[in-house]
Amino acid sequence: MTKQTLANDKPLMCKIVDKWEECFETFSFKLQLPVKVQGAKPGQFIMLWIPGEDEYPVGIAGLENNILEVGIARMGEGTEAMHRKEVGDFVGIRGFYGKPFTPPEDVNHLLIGGGFGVVPLKMLIETLMKSEKKQDIHVFEGARTKNRLMYLKWLQELHDQGEITFHVCTDDGSFGYQGFPTVALEEFLQKTKTPSVIYAAGPERMMKFIFDLGKKYPKVIDMQMSLAGRYMRCGFGACANCAVDPTGWRICVDGPIFNTEKLEKISDFGVYERLDTGEKKKL
Ligand SMILES: Cc1cc2nc3c(=O)[nH]c(=O)nc-3n(C[C@H](O)[C@H](O)[C@H](O)COP(=O)(O)OP(=O)(O)OC[C@H]3O[C@@H](n4cnc5c(N)ncnc54)[C@H](O)[C@@H]3O)c2cc1C
Numbered sequence: 183m184t185k186q187t188l189a190n191d192k193p194l195m196c197k198i199v200d201k202w203e204e205c206f207e208t209f210s211f212k213l214q215l216p217v218k219v220q221g222a223k224p225g226q227f228i229m230l231w232i233p234g235e236d237e238y239p240v241g242i243a244g245l246e247n248n249i250l251e252v253g254i255a256r257m258g259e260g261t262e263a264m265h266r267k268e269v270g271d272f273v274g275i276r277g278f279y280g281k282p283f284t285p286p287e288d289v290n291h292l293l294i295g296g297g298f299g300v301v302p303l304k305m306l307i308e309t310l311m312k313s314e315k316k317q318d319i320h321v322f323e324g325a326r327t328k329n330r331l332m333y334l335k336w337l338q339e340l341h342d343q344g345e346i347t348f349h350v351c352t353d354d355g356s357f358g359y360q361g362f363p364t365v366a367l368e369e370f371l372q373k374t375k376t377p378s379v380i381y382a383a384g385p386e387r388m389m390k391f392i393f394d395l396g397k398k399y400p401k402v403i404d405m406q407m408s409l410a411g412r413y414m415r416c417g418f419g420a421c422a423n424c425a426v427d428p429t430g431w432r433i434c435v436d437g438p439i440f441n442t443e444k445l446e447k448i449s450d451f452g453v454y455e456r457l458d459t460g461e462k463k464k465l
């Protein structure tokens with residue numbers, strides 16, 4: 183069968199073939215795609231449709247042999263509806279949408295995330311590990327407490343195998359470094375001499391903090407951040423619900439990944455969000 187790039191604006195029904203509890207109030211699912219597809223890139227997202235319940239954007243944790251992995255954190259009714267789904271049930275997906283991360287070669291890769299932000303970073307880690315010109319990969323993950331750390335076992339194994347350096351942090355000190363991952367990142371930036379790129383995904387105020395921090399270090403040659411906390415309705419550029427000021431960029435098509443040059447131009451970044459009504463609200 184010829185492989186095709188999934189770029190459909192109508193939901194494609196997929197069977198859930200695996201489900202497990204990833205961490206506190208978060209489940210991972212593997213979805214069997216009904217047609218052979220290729221082309222999902224780290225940082226892109228899908229619109230997940232739970233028939234009769236809700237549709238919302240989620241990141242892509244992986245795509246291999248036509249099996250798509252997603253990780254869903256409980257927020258409200260829509261994510262709870264997905265948590266009730268079991269192996270054998272069907273859900274719909276639209277996508278793959280948005281601009282991906284674009285890692286350059288010959289740099290240190292510094293990935294930092296929290297909450298469901300770690301979902302797209304998982305696929306980025308897998309891509310970087312397969313790259314021929316493999317450079318150092320440092321992963322900084324933070325959570326309130328140990329049972330909220332996503333992909334903990336997998337990341338620890340990669341660390342033990344020497345594939346990545348895992349800097350794990352919890353606010354309460356129940357695992358790893360006690361404190362925020364931003365502090366661990368800054369300590370690392372003070373020591374490293376290698377040109378580095380920061381990739382961040384998580385709460386937008388955290389990313390703004392990282393952005394301001396990264397700008398102080400000339401060895402940080404680029405920052406690529408996922409503005410995936412933004413409210414999205416259509417996911418493919420039609421409704422403008424995800425537009426940011428003053429550029430008018432729609433996060434779903436012009437992002438969700440933006441580099442340093444573009445982030446500099448978004449005055450809303452880390453300051454205002456847009457509600458489902460279209461109104462702006464201070465973060
Ligand atoms: C590009 C992108 C990628 C995302 N990736 C993931 C992921 O990999 N895993 C994950 O668990 N979550 C992800 N999210 C967030 C996820 O879409 C929301 O948590 C989900 O929509 C909440 O729905 P709910 O009905 O459970 O909660 P609700 O009670 O409806 O809302 C709770 C909060 O979720 C957010 N939210 C609600 N609807 C939307 C929407 N349509 N678009 C964006 N945010 C919304 C709002 O901040 C809201 O305050 C992503 C969001 C975006 C924009």
Ligand code: FES
Binds near residue numbers: 421
């Ligand atoms: S969600 Fe409709 S334009 Fe982005």
